[in-house]
Amino acid sequence: xxxxxxxxxAVEEYLVGIQTAPGSCVTGLLAGQxxxxxxxxxxxxxxxxxxxxxxxxxxxxVSPLDDIDVExxxxxxxxxxxxxxxxxxxxxxxxVTPPELSKDAQNALKRxxxxxxxxxxxxxxxxxxxxxxxxxxxxxxCSKTKKTVCKTFDVKDPKSSAKPADWxxxxxxxSSWPMLSCSxxxxxQIPMTGSSSDITDKCMKDGLRRWAKQIEAACCLINGRHxxxxxxxxxxxxxxxxxxxxxxLPARIFxxxxxxxxxxxxxxxxxxxxxxxxxxxxxxxxxxxxxxxARHAAQAIKRDIINTVCSRVEMFLEDLLINEGSHKGLCSGxxxxxxRVFAPVPVSGLSVCDYMFPDESTADVAExxxxxxxxxxxxxxxxxxxxxxQLFSNVCGSEITESPSDDSSKHVFSEVQTENPKNxxxxxxxxxxxxxxxxxxxxxxxxxxxxxx
Amino acid sequence: TVCDFIxxxxxILEFACQLDNPNxxxxxxxxxxxxxxxxxxxxxxxxxxxxxxxPVLIWPNTGFQSSVESLTEASACGDILQWIESxxxxxxxxxxxxxxxxxxxxxxxxxxxxxxxxxxxxxxPSLIRVSTQQHCVKMPLPLDCALSVTTDERLETVCTGLVxxxxxxxxxxxxxxxxxxxxxxxxxxxxxxxQLPEPAGLITVVYPAGVxxxxxxxxxxxxxxxxxxxxxxxxxxxxxxxxxxxxAYKDGYLRNPHIHLNPPNIEDAKLYLVxxxxxxxxxxxxxxxxNGWGCAYRSLQTICSWFQxxxxxxxxxxxxxxxxxxxxxxxxxxPRFVGSRQWIGSIEVQAVLNQLLGVTSKIMFVSQGSELxxxxxELANHFQTEGTPVMIGGGVLAHTILGxxxxxxxGQIRFLILDPHYTGGEDLQTITDxxxxxxxxxxxxxxxxxxxxxxxQRPKSI
Numbered sequence: 001x002x003x004x005x006x007x008x009x010a011v012e013e014y015l016v017g018i019q020t021a022p023g024s025c026v027t028g029l030l031a032g033q034x035x036x037x038x039x040x041x042x043x044x045x046x047x048x049x050x051x052x053x054x055x056x057x058x059x060x061x062v063s064p065l066d067d068i069d070v071e072x073x074x075x076x077x078x079x080x081x082x083x084x085x086x087x088x089x090x091x092x093x094x095x096v097t098p099p100e101l102s103k104d105a106q107n108a109l110k111r112x113x114x115x116x117x118x119x120x121x122x123x124x125x126x127x128x129x130x131x132x133x134x135x136x137x138x139x140x141x142c143s144k145t146k147k148t149v150c151k152t153f154d155v156k157d158p159k160s161s162a163k164p165a166d167w168x169x170x171x172x173x174x175s176s177w178p179m180l181s182c183s184x185x186x187x188x189q190i191p192m193t194g195s196s197s198d199i200t201d202k203c204m205k206d207g208l209r210r211w212a213k214q215i216e217a218a219c220c221l222i223n224g225r226h227x228x229x230x231x232x233x234x235x236x237x238x239x240x241x242x243x244x245x246x247x248x249l250p251a252r253i254f255x256x257x258x259x260x261x262x263x264x265x266x267x268x269x270x271x272x273x274x275x276x277x278x279x280x281x282x283x284x285x286x287x288x289x290x291x292x293x294a295r296h297a298a299q300a301i302k303r304d305i306i307n308t309v310c311s312r313v314e315m316f317l318e319d320l321l322i323n324e325g326s327h328k329g330l331c332s333g334x335x336x337x338x339x340r341v342f343a344p345v346p347v348s349g350l351s352v353c354d355y356m357f358p359d360e361s362t363a364d365v366a367e368x369x370x371x372x373x374x375x376x377x378x379x380x381x382x383x384x385x386x387x388x389x390q391l392f393s394n395v396c397g398s399e400i401t402e403s404p405s406d407d408s409s410k411h412v413f414s415e416v417q418t419e420n421p422k423n424x425x426x427x428x429x430x431x432x433x434x435x436x437x438x439x440x441x442x443x444x445x446x447x448x449x450x451x452x453x
Numbered sequence: 454t455v456c457d458f459i460x461x462x463x464x465i466l467e468f469a470c471q472l473d474n475p476n477x478x479x480x481x482x483x484x485x486x487x488x489x490x491x492x493x494x495x496x497x498x499x500x501x502x503x504x505x506x507x508p509v510l511i512w513p514n515t516g517f518q519s520s521v522e523s524l525t526e527a528s529a530c531g532d533i534l535q536w537i538e539s540x541x542x543x544x545x546x547x548x549x550x551x552x553x554x555x556x557x558x559x560x561x562x563x564x565x566x567x568x569x570x571x572x573x574x575x576x577x578p579s580l581i582r583v584s585t586q587q588h589c590v591k592m593p594l595p596l597d598c599a600l601s602v603t604t605d606e607r608l609e610t611v612c613t614g615l616v617x618x619x620x621x622x623x624x625x626x627x628x629x630x631x632x633x634x635x636x637x638x639x640x641x642x643x644x645x646x647x648q649l650p651e652p653a654g655l656i657t658v659v660y661p662a663g664v665x666x667x668x669x670x671x672x673x674x675x676x677x678x679x680x681x682x683x684x685x686x687x688x689x690x691x692x693x694x695x696x697x698x699x700x701a702y703k704d705g706y707l708r709n710p711h712i713h714l715n716p717p718n719i720e721d722a723k724l725y726l727v728x729x730x731x732x733x734x735x736x737x738x739x740x741x742x743x744n745g746w747g748c749a750y751r752s753l754q755t756i757c758s759w760f761q762x763x764x765x766x767x768x769x770x771x772x773x774x775x776x777x778x779x780x781x782x783x784x785x786x787x788p789r790f791v792g793s794r795q796w797i798g799s800i801e802v803q804a805v806l807n808q809l810l811g812v813t814s815k816i817m818f819v820s821q822g823s824e825l826x827x828x829x830x831e832l833a834n835h836f837q838t839e840g841t842p843v844m845i846g847g848g849v850l851a852h853t854i855l856g857x858x859x860x861x862x863x864g865q866i867r868f869l870i871l872d873p874h875y876t877g878g879e880d881l882q883t884i885t886d887x888x889x890x891x892x893x894x895x896x897x898x899x900x901x902x903x904x905x906x907x908x909x910q911r912p913k914s915i
Contacts, residue, residue: 185572189469191589192582219503219510219566224520226508254501254510254566257467259593264662266468266592266639274471274589279578309578316580332584339577387577 002165003135003152005091007041008173010347014044018096020143025064026096027073027112029080032173033087033288034133035296040288041091041137042174042348045374047076065101065108073112074119079372081120082311083352085342086180086285086304087297090120092137092152099144106162109138110153117155123205125212125310126303131296137165174348175246178233180222180285180301182251183386186211186309187278191271197321204275204313212306214255220298221252227298232291246349251285251301273332281308282340282386284351312337312355319357336390341365343382346375354382358390456601458530459558459655461697462502462615464565466491466594466623468630471587475637484634488627491594494567495619502612505562507536513612530611531604533561558601560699565596565619588637597644598622599695601655618657625659633661640664646695649688653680658689666690666767673915685913690764696730706732706758707879710871710890716858717867717892725833726856726869728840732758733890734770735875741773744876746794749851750776751873752844753802756853756909757810759842765912766810779808798846799905806909817906822847822898829859829866835908842871847904850874854906858892867892 011030020026028046032039050072073093081090093112097105113136128134134156140149150167154160190207193199220227225234285300316337338355343365345352352373354365362379369377470487472480494500502511510520517526524532598618602611626642633640640661647656658676660669673689682688702708708730716724734754736744743750750773757770771779777793780786785804797805803814819825835843836856843854856869875889884890898904 182570183572183575184569186569186578189589195584218569221510221520226510226520228508252568252570254503254568256564256566257465257593259465264641266590266641268591268637268639269589271471271587271589273582273584274587275583276581277578278581280572280575281578282575312578313580332582334579334581337578337580386575388575390577390579 002163003133003137004038004166004168005041005137005150006038006173007167007169008043008348009169009171011041011044012169015094015096015139015141015148016146018046018141020096020098023064023098025068025098025101025108027068028094028096029077029090030092030094030137030139031080031084031088032091033089033286034091034135035288035290035292036131036133038290039091039133039135039137040173042088042350043345043373044094045076045080045372047073048371048374063101063104065097065104068108068112070112070115074116076372077116078120082307082315083354083369083372085351085353086283086302086307087287087300088350090116090136092139094139094141096141096143099142102140102142105140105149106138106151109140109151110162113138113153114155114158123310123314125205125209125306126216129299135163138162139167174286174288174350176289177286177350178247178249178289178297179351180249180251180287180297181283182253182301182305183280183282184253184305185280188276190275190277191269192273192275193269193271195272197317200275201317204317207275208277208310208313212310213259214257215253215302215305217256218302219254220302221254222294222297222301223249225294227294231294233287233294233297249297251283251298253302253305277309277313277337279337279390280387281305282342283308284342284353286350308340308353312340315355334390339384339387339389341382341384342386343369343377345373346377356384456558456654457604458602458606459560459599459697460530460563460602460611460615461560461597461599462563462565462619463598464596466494466565466596468590468592468594470590471583472590472637473585473587475588481631484631485627488623488630492620492623495565495616495623499568500616501566501568502563502615503566504533504537505564506538507533509533509536511608511612513616517609517612524608526607526609528608529604530561530602530606530608533608534559537561557698560697562699563615590637590639592639592641594623594626595641595643596622597646597657599646599655599657622657622659625657629659629661633664645691647689647693648695649680649682655695656680660691666692666764670915677915682915684915686911687764687915689915692762692764692767702732704732705879706734706738707881707884708732710881710884711855711869713881713885714869714891716869719858719860719863719865719867721862722858722860722865722867723833724856724858725836726840727759727836727842729759730762731755731842731855732762732770733871733879733884734758735873735889737876739772743773743794746796747773748873749797749799749802749844749846752842752846752851752853752871753797753805755871755873756802756806756842756844756907760810760812760909763911765812765914768809771805771809775809776805779805783808796851798851799844799907802844802846802907806907812912813910815908815910817908819847819904819906821900822902822904823895823900825868825898825904826864826866826895829857829864830861832857833859839908839911841909841911843909844907845904846907848899848902850899855890867894868897869893870897 018026026046028044030041031043032041050069077090093109095105095109117136134154135152136155137150137152148167150165151162152165153162188207188211190203192203283301283304285304287297287300336358338357340353341356342351342353354368356365362382362384365382366377366379369375468487470483472483496514498514500514502513512518521536596619598615600611600614622644629642630639640663642659643662644657644659649656676689677684687693710733734751736747753776754770760766761770774791777791780801781788781790783804799816803816806812806814817831845852845854853871854868855871858867870891870893872889877883
């Protein structure tokens, strides 16, 4: 008995509308939500065109299928999974091929799906539970007949073979899905046992994993009710495809500070320093409305909390690595992590998110949404109000002693003249223009002074 | 004043601080500052009490709010019971009503949690890095507060009381941590509850983990003075800690099975019982097949368990082998005694109690079983002053006497007997129904055999 995929009509439209050059293939992602009984697909995005570094690669293999850039497909999947709020995730891949390549498509899809799952789940701070569905869907589309073949693979089992699955189109699959939301105060103290970037990365991961476990074990109230046992999520909304109103359910999370162990003495580590992750994150999660259990909804919002903190720390460290090389690592002082912004996906109205570095603007976000999710979102629809801007200058080396438990009672504010870490991500239009203008003004003022004399 | 409820709040708070120099003068104030932060945390609006096995959440620091509409500021604390799902589903049906006695106050267990949602601000996160070499100290503090209340006490008052108790416990913990700290070595402060005679009632003392009772004598002396406790018997050793009625004993032995029995109704007679807590030891326990020869050993184990649980000794209840070895060590038996299945009597029990526990005992000799009925006064006195279980050996059997019902006027007497010859499992129902722990008359004894009784004496210590 195979799985059943209920797919939004908007996805059908998108897939039908994909343009393929004759004889070539197009890959893409399918996103949505899995539940034990059935799966829901709400988004499809084709793999963006990769800017080639010089000469386009000569065809290596016998067929265009061999030319599929697995690395790029999986990288795209990772980027997109960071943009999906809780409850939504990558469910699988689609592959459009000309008729003559159809019979080899299955193998290509199998290779891709395993590679993608492996790449996306690397570095995840929470474990899959027994109830989590580990099947991923592969959809093959013939570019000429538009006929689709839908199969699933259990990505937990490397030897698994393709199982047939149902692919059904429906209107408004997610239109009545309630959205859970909350803002969470994060305050994690992580000791650093070294200063190289490898050690920093490991310490950060360990520290965040401990925090993630607290969140996973936390007590959760959804809409004022305990999310316990097998009770159904009470959203008070009947399933009605005509209703476009989506309910927002507030979630509240209560943690216990730490795990108790049987030790009789404190854990003391000699550290070369410490890193604190502190601030408020805004979180969202969707839950399908086919008799969902409250605890699944709780799990979805908790995973979003964990993912959003983990993602932005990862992005920050990746960025650091690109800009400064691996020898530098984190510098002292306070540095802003990218903040989360939300935007609606056209038609379904589901929120997707993105992360804005301090020197970026909504224009950059819009550009990324277009590139990664193939959706045109007007800049004014991008909501940047949910997480507040960090109000301090992002200067390395300034000792801002705000932590009350520091052993130093001295409040040193020594400004070391270090260059602002330049961000390769976005062109520094605004900053650059401002500096140029200032210099020009200064030059004019100086020259005026001289001339007047 | 009888308390109907005990509200028990448990939770873990992580104590964390960074010390530049653990031996420097600054470190004490850093540690105190961290404790100050923890005290602020428990008085903040973010703390929440969840009531175990129920959907109830209470925010005690927001002028009392609960997640359940019917529980408000004005609610009596007893109202909370209707929301709690009990663990056992009606196992009480099978017990005979007349034998059931009141089991004491109801315990309401609560857990301390912190809300991380609904934050004060919404500034997105930053990374804050400190690059000085430091000692990072992390220690989970096992908070455990208990409040004894009557049923009409308001729930709001209980919660405010618990917040105060948390604050006080943190202050006590800070004191203990600072007192026993050596550089960067910190001992975990552990709370223990003790049920003291009124008016003190249920109190909590924080002891440093890993420091044995023997080294905390001075602390106990201070507390004995403060609470006006007698100076010759222990009240505040860790073993004396209050056992909450709803908690199971981890070792699986039954405690005080006799409390489930009603004493015989003899005209003009008074009840004299063992004081405190003992464990029921009997044949076949601990995978030792001592059926037919181990009865005196088991009675001795019951007595040892009493001294351990009253806090007089820290040593575990001895095994048959350890008992035999002790007798060899004092020269009472040859080395080949160890591993044998030889019986022992009251004299040997007295010797082992002395050798392993440092406890002295009086021996009472009765030339024939029928005479035991005349020993009412001696036994009554023993239970009143010492209150220890008595081992009796004679004929071919050994038993434990846990108390007497005795009339000074008529001389009528009944004996509360704990029988070590029971070979079954720790089933309270069977043990009480079938008389393995039960009241017996003078005819219980072999009227012609002679008996020796070992009456252990309490050491004078705290």
